[in-house]
Amino acid sequence: MRLTKLQNMLKEVDALFLSKPENIFYFSSFFSTSFMYLLIPREGTPFAVVSQLEFEEANNTVKGFSIIQAKKLEDFEKAFSKLQKDLKIKKLGFEEDFLTVNIKEKLEKNSKDTDFVHASPIIKKLRSIKSSSEIETIRKAAKIADEGVKKAIEIINPGVREYEVAAEAEYRMKKLGSSGASFETIVASGHRSAFPHASCSDRKLENGDLVIIDLGARYKNYCSDISRTHTVGSPNSKQEKLYQTVLDAQQKAIEIIRPGVKAKKIDEIARRLIKRGGYGDYFVHSFGHGIGIEVHEHPPISPNNKDAIEEGMVFTAEPGVYIPGFGGCRIEDMILVRENGYEVLTNSPRSLH
Ligand SMILES: [Mn+2]
Numbered sequence: 405m406r407l408t409k410l411q412n413m414l415k416e417v418d419a420l421f422l423s424k425p426e427n428i429f430y431f432s433s434f435f436s437t438s439f440m441y442l443l444i445p446r447e448g449t450p451f452a453v454v455s456q457l458e459f460e461e462a463n464n465t466v467k468g469f470s471i472i473q474a475k476k477l478e479d480f481e482k483a484f485s486k487l488q489k490d491l492k493i494k495k496l497g498f499e500e501d502f503l504t505v506n507i508k509e510k511l512e513k514n515s516k517d518t519d520f521v522h523a524s525p526i527i528k529k530l531r532s533i534k535s536s537s538e539i540e541t542i543r544k545a546a547k548i549a550d551e552g553v554k555k556a557i558e559i560i561n562p563g564v565r566e567y568e569v570a571a572e573a574e575y576r577m578k579k580l581g582s583s584g585a586s587f588e589t590i591v592a593s594g595h596r597s598a599f600p601h602a603s604c605s606d607r608k609l610e611n612g613d614l615v616i617i618d619l620g621a622r623y624k625n626y627c628s629d630i631s632r633t634h635t636v637g638s639p640n641s642k643q644e645k646l647y648q649t650v651l652d653a654q655q656k657a658i659e660i661i662r663p664g665v666k667a668k669k670i671d672e673i674a675r676r677l678i679k680r681g682g683y684g685d686y687f688v689h690s691f692g693h694g695i696g697i698e699v700h701e702h703p704p705i706s707p708n709n710k711d712a713i714e715e716g717m718v719f720t721a722e723p724g725v726y727i728p729g730f731g732g733c734r735i736e737d738m739i740l741v742r743e744n745g746y747e748v749l750t751n752s753p754r755s756l757h
Contacts, residue, residue: 406431407468410530411446417497417521419445421511424502426697427527432466434458435625441480441507442469445491453480477510485514497523528702532694533716538626539740542696542718545582545628546738546749548621552577553632553752556591556617560634566591566604569617577621586620586627586699593636597732600689600724611637614646614731616724620699627699629720630750631736639756643733646725647756649681650733653723657691661739661746667709674723675707683725686732692720695738717741718749 410431414420422428422442429435431442431450438455440462452469454462459473474480487493493515498508500522508520534542555576556569570589578584592602593615602616609615618631633650635643657674671691678687690706695718703709705719713719718741724734738749 414446417495418493420497420523424499434462434465443487453483481510488515495519495521497521499524532702534718541624541626545621545623545626548577548580548582549628549630550752552619562611564609566607570604582621582623584622586622590618592616598726598728600726609636616734627695629695631734633733635757646733650723650725650735653677654721654735658721663715664712666712667703667705668707670705671707686725686727692722694719713741715741715743
């Protein structure tokens with residue numbers, strides 16, 4: 405189904421060469437941790453070149469491909485050059501944002517007359533619209549992340565170190581079937597909460613700290629991503645004002661989500677409210693990002709994205725404010741775009757304390 409859809413979209417190229425494991429998984433259902441490449445012609449059976457290490461497993465999993473075993477990378481070169489001749493490929497699509505120079509040189513060596521055409525946008529677009537089975541898997545990943553956040557918040561107490569909070573949350577998620585974190589868990593407390601991409605340190609939590617927890621679970625090769633901000637002990641009025649502004653910006657922006665709305669419009673609503681709250685200089689990232697097999701994927705929900713969002717897209721809603729020396733606040737949820745609106749996939753309570 406996905407393959408047929410892709411093949412129907414291949415107008416500009418004779419075939420597509422894929423090397424990115426996430427794209428390969430999307431089309432073949434096999435997530436390679438060795439080397440694996442797909443060659444998908446516009447018509448007819450596609451090919452998968454698989455390393456000897458993973459051959460048995462791939463042979464059992466991958467359907468609809470002609471599978472070629474390569475003992476080493478040189479075998480791949482030979483296999484590819486044969487396919488190249490057999491299929492008479494004049495224009496070859498490739499992932500311009502992923503393919504290594506090393507592999508590209510190997511491809512070029514035997515294809516002097518072949519034009520290489522950028523093909524990443526087609527694949528990103530396809531992957532951004534999730535099927536119902538992908539949505540179910542993402543839903544489960546989101547539920548596991550909710551449990552991870554719950555665990556983290558339970559143990560936020562003075563004297564506990566940031567990495568202990570992260571470890572407990574990840575352990576909880578693994579017990580629920582996650583194969584691991586979908587990115588390095590962030591527990592950023594006190595002054596560190598003002599660093600938008602802090603991971604976690606050995607800092608001990610103190611009374612009065614703002615703590616940003618940002619984590620995700622990987623489940624059956626799909627990712628989740630959620631952030632909550634909490635205080636250790638009771639919040640002060642400045643912290644409360646900050647939290648209310650971010651929450652309001654997030655909620656008001658989420659409310660307009662439905663197919664046809666421009667991504668930049670969603671970002672704009674949140675940005676305007678944060679500016680109105682007096683924090684305009686401190687919202688330094690996009691409102692959100694697509695999520696699926698990768699934690700950050702198409703579409704960006706940013707001031708630059710003029711495209712309309714579509715039914716079946718899943719992305720994050722994560723406004724944040726980071727005030728150096730004071731602290732930060734980010735609230736992040738995962739949103740599924742539905743026919744007439746949206747559904748929030750993460751459901752942890754949104755409260756500062
Ligand atoms: Mn995120």
